Amino acid sequence: MKKIVIILLGLFMLEGLLAQRNFTLHQHQHMAQAIHVNPAFRPNARFYANVGLGMHSFGINHSGFTLNQFLVQRDFDDSLEFRPADAIAAMGRINHVNLDFNNELIGFGLRIGKTYFSLTATNRFQFSFIYPRDLFRFVFEGNGGSLLGQRADLDGLGVKMNAYMEYALGMNRTFLDDKLTVGARFKLLSGIANIHTARSELGIYTDSTTFDITIDGVMHAYSSGLSNYENSDYRNLGFTYLTRFPNMGFGLDLGATYQLSDMLDFSASVIDLGFIRWKTDNKNYISNNVNYTFEGVDINQFLADSTGFVENFTDTLRGIFNASENDDAYRTSLNTRFYFGARFKVADMLHLNALWFNEFILGRYRPGFSLGGTIKLKEVLSVSANYSMYGRAYGNIGLGVNMRLGPVQFFAMTDNIIGVLDFSGSKNWHVNLGMSACFGKPDKKKKAE
């Protein structure tokens, strides 16, 4: 039982990858993969190629609480005990568990003069489970504790999952004597599967005197392509969707950098503007507007018909909680993110970075902020570190290493090394690994970086 609880909680604790904040990657502007956070970024190499290993980013983020806030050492010995009340106190009204996978399967980049072209094929998977704090209160405290006489506010309880292939053609170009770089990536998207709760309102109110339980709410849930995952060959889905576009979408990344002086430059980008229209293998559920109060067994009804009572009661509940099903096409927006960065050159080999991150998940704004530094040793090694805040987690330490050994480039980075070292004390866990081939010397002007 303990192990099950720990595993379940562990899943909740993990955080990170999520809608790819990639604070650390943002500091490595000279990497080819940096176009994923700003299409105006360009690598030092004139040509870059990746087949299969280019970038694999994985992250989990849980905004609610850490394992340490739930499993606490007792004061009088070193044993651990569960303290759900502490965990609940650490939560916000709405909490997220986010998973994000980015697999750049194919990537090419080529710089010709002032223009840099890129072409990537990326497998994207994003999952968000949004739960209200009262869900935990309801589970751990029951409805007879602090929720008695209150509405357990489960509004917003929902899921959002996007799985799709992204084919991006990018280009950026420098202007104003290379002080300004403007870039864009145009994306053709092939939706694989989607779930999202477009509308989720749920409340459970327990009357403090009668204990009558009133359930109110409405749920609009949409899904597409889930039967793909019921097939045994789901591992091949990515390849299947390389060529098929059963659910087509479009996306756009825009970015710019501006070098104000030798010491200071700024960057801004908007990533994943766009949508996917889901029209294949859809199953949508629209529930009734529910407002039902359970007052217990109606004795009069029971006495009148004790044999048919259960059936009648079940029929009543079915009627109240009925949901209509359809396969209508629908459209979902991408998780759009905004980056605003500033970089200050302390020395040729040392830059300090500041980054303001913004994203929207199911219509909810989630900001992040990062401060960091990057050290670059010639063209061989660059190391970065940062401190970031995101999702009510204020102690994220990011680290990154990028090595270029001849034509081969390796990188490994995380937005929160604490998530690796102190699993139970973290709300974010993130790793970003990759290897690619880079050819061509960097421009002299950029050498200073």
Add this chain to the structure above:
Amino acid sequence: MKKRAVNSAGILLFVVFLLFGCVKQNFDKIASTAWNPNLAVPLAYGTFDVYDIFANENPDDLVVIDPTTGAVALVYRSDLTVLDGEQLVGLQQINQGFSVSSSDLNLSPSGAFNGTITGTSQETISVNGTSGVELHNMLTKSGQLVITLSTNLAHTVNVVLTFPGIIVGGNPLQQTVLLKYQGTVPHSTTATVNITGAIMDFTVGNTTVNTLQVNMQTTLTGSGQAIAGNENLNVSLSSNNVAFSNVYGYFGQQSVLNLSDSILMQIFANSEGQGYFEFTNPSLRLLTENSIGLPIRIVLSNLRTIIVSSGQEFQLTGYPAVHDLNFPAILGNFMETLIVLNTSNTNNLSTVITPVPKFLAFALSAFTNPDGPTATLNFLSDTSKLRIKSELELPLEGFAYGFGVRDTVPFNLGQDVSQIDYIMFRLIMDNGFPVQLGAQLRFMDENYNVLFSAFDQITEVVAAASVNSLGVVNQRGYKITDLVLDDWKLDLMPQVAYIEIEGNTQTKDGPLGVIVKFFDWYNLKMKLSMQIQAKIKF
């Protein structure tokens, strides 16, 4: 500068690993812990009106509503008896014989005789009823008349029998019987006549009763044998299975009923002999429905209430004992008679109910034609009946107090409650009746030792509604009662083998004699909920 940067990066990495590199969570040190959710759920609810409360156990119990005022009365009914009219008139079957002499046959001695001789004769037949019943006329629904002839005449005799008092198909019944000589004497023959549907007149032209007349015409046809002159013809008449559809006459002075019965007052069934209950206007009604066409008198006696548990009886006095019932003037009709005993025509009807008896008992006898024969004939049909029903009506107006019930029921928890910290049952009673109810539960082991009680003492669980000066409810009573079974009580639950339930009740300010009235708009709203604090260890 480069060196400084490298050092800075190295220091940063070192500090990070120093701070977090050794942080490990030892999950083996998780202490056994408990999950303590608190669940509050409604269990049941209901609204009970006067019908649910006062008439739910016995379909004979009726709640009667005054359509004008809405006032409620309890009526306990009982079908006392049904008297079948057929019992009053028992028919004796006809069985009568007579001899027709030679002279009635117009015979005189002679030698060999080959001619014919005709003669006539007339006889009467008695048809008797039981218990002095005088039959005047009757319509049969079944029956046969058996005619047997025998003679020692060595000749063939043809006999035509005519019954003027038996009309079949609009004509007097006539039957011809041939007594054919076949060489030996005596010789005989039998004929059977169906008299179903016959109208029988036993008055012989309004001259008598219980009598039928038969006319015979005989024709002798000579066979060549001699006639001695002393021969005769024997006639035997009998009846089989004669039954009537209706009958008229005088059916005598018969004692037709002699019964004792009682009415169960369900309202007192469980609290017999305890407390005080004063109804302001009770009444006992006897309702008769009579389709027997004759005077019947009933006599009531020994009316009393009985407390069975103590054997106490309380005699009702001053009541009218003799009652003549209405009866129909036309066959097929019925007449009703209502006999009412109330506080106006008895000395102490309220008083004998006040001690909360279980039964109202009485004796009843009935007689027919108490004043002898009357100008009009008695009549009845085979479906005529006298039904007698009783109704004890208790208008719910008065006051009561001191009622108590106590019962012990077996109990076996059969559940593991080790993971429950406490259970609270909450009873919410929103009462529109001017009646208060207190209760106590005692949880006992197999030796009936009390392990614990639900409350410190009998506790009010239903608060009485308030009444105005007219006894009408003007404010509902509302009461929340929490029964908490905390951990030590739950620990004892497996030992509980019996639960003793004790309750008491009274009307609003009953001991003070405050009159309350019950109306059909009163109701009781009940709500039962439960709160459980669990302690699920893992």
